[in-house]
Amino acid sequence: MNKLGAAGVALMAALAAGNLVAAEAAGTVKTVRGAVTVERGSQKVAAVPGMRVEAADRIATGPDGSVGITLRDQTMLTAGPNSLLGLDKYSFDSTTHGGELDANLKRGSLAVISGKLAKASPESVRFRTDSVTLGVRGTEFILEAAGGQ
Amino acid sequence: MTPVVIVAAGMLAIILNHHPDPPQPDRVVLLPDAKGGAGSVVVRAAGGERVLSEAFAAADVSPDGRITERRETAESVKARYGALLDAQPPRPVAWTVYFQTGTDRLTAESRTVFATIKEELAKRPAPEIGVVGHTDRVGRLEDNDALSKRRAEAVKNQLVEAGIDASRIDTAGRGEREPLVPTADEVAEARNRRAEISVR
Numbered sequence: 001m002n003k004l005g006a007a008g009v010a011l012m013a014a015l016a017a018g019n020l021v022a023a024e025a026a027g028t029v030k031t032v033r034g035a036v037t038v039e040r041g042s043q044k045v046a047a048v049p050g051m052r053v054e055a056a057d058r059i060a061t062g063p064d065g066s067v068g069i070t071l072r073d074q075t076m077l078t079a080g081p082n083s084l085l086g087l088d089k090y091s092f093d094s095t096t097h098g099g100e101l102d103a104n105l106k107r108g109s110l111a112v113i114s115g116k117l118a119k120a121s122p123e124s125v126r127f128r129t130d131s132v133t134l135g136v137r138g139t140e141f142i143l144e145a146a147g148g149q
Numbered sequence: 150m151t152p153v154v155i156v157a158a159g160m161l162a163i164i165l166n167h168h169p170d171p172p173q174p175d176r177v178v179l180l181p182d183a184k185g186g187a188g189s190v191v192v193r194a195a196g197g198e199r200v201l202s203e204a205f206a207a208a209d210v211s212p213d214g215r216i217t218e219r220r221e222t223a224e225s226v227k228a229r230y231g232a233l234l235d236a237q238p239p240r241p242v243a244w245t246v247y248f249q250t251g252t253d254r255l256t257a258e259s260r261t262v263f264a265t266i267k268e269e270l271a272k273r274p275a276p277e278i279g280v281v282g283h284t285d286r287v288g289r290l291e292d293n294d295a296l297s298k299r300r301a302e303a304v305k306n307q308l309v310e311a312g313i314d315a316s317r318i319d320t321a322g323r324g325e326r327e328p329l330v331p332t333a334d335e336v337a338e339a340r341n342r343r344a345e346i347s348v349r
Contacts, residue, residue: 111233140183
């Protein structure tokens with residue numbers, strides 16, 4: 001590969017990482033403090049307000065970091081410092097309010113205000129750590145995972 | 150020499166065994182909701198299942214799945230989680246608008262909320278608008294799904310005319326599933342022919 005080709009590949013990779021084009025957004029990053037990254041597949045980018053979040057994304061915060069995300073069904077997820085959150089599954093049908101939310105907190109803290117999905121389909125909303133699974137009936141709560149400490 | 154090393158190693162092992170890092174539990178805390186009540190969460194682990202249903206009810210879950218119930222207070226939550234709660238996005242706010250009889254045009258009164266919505270958008274980080282159309286229970290479910298979606302689209306068009314960026318607005322039709330005023334099927338009810346505009 002010549003130099004120009006290598007530069008082109010690097011540029012395309014940078015563009016792809018910068019955009020993280022979402023197939024169907026699960027939600028939107030609203031607040032960011034400190035170091036926060038969103039990982040999608042092998043890509044990893046710094047989170048900024050307005051960034052779309054998709055199912056299967058992993059959100060990581062640094063020692064000074066926090067991030068607030070509002071999902072399409074108005075579920076609000078806020079991760080505190082040193083957190084690793086996987087949005088393992090997310091779907092929401094805005095007509096029927098059916099769908100699924102499966103979030104996995106590997107470490108750190110997570111404040112949740114549940115949304116339309118938990119109200120209409122509480123059995124399909126789950127929050128997990130390595131040792132506990134929460135089922136949710138329309139509510140607000142905090143989940144803290146000791147993992148990695 | 151060798152027996153001394155073995156004894157020393159043995160003592161070290163005893164000291165380490167007597168002072169292990171206590172395994173940290175995972176924690177769950179139920180908070181009061183915006184209306185002052187609390188919903189509930191079901192806590193499931195290897196050691197069983199508990200339901201938390203009062204504000205500040207809490208549970209510790211050990212790595213091997215034992216659940217211990219606790220109580221938090223407003224003060225203890227603020228001390229441990231104040232920064233986390235401060236980082237939460239602003240809560241969504243919503244307005245209900247109504248349609249002129251037999252049209253997808255909003256009533257004049259309903260159009261006055263547009264200025265309020267624009268003010269709300271200016272206050273929020275990365276704001277988005279969701280417009281959800283509703284119908285009364287006259288007609289078939291499928292037809293009402295389509296009608297409610299058309300109503301939501303009509304409201305979106307009017308928001309765009311009022312100067313709001315179309316890319317921030319999504320629309321949905323809930324049909325007759327979520328009446329404001331519950332009625333029997335096939336009952337005409339103006340208050341159910343509406344749209345909800347929420348800013349999140």
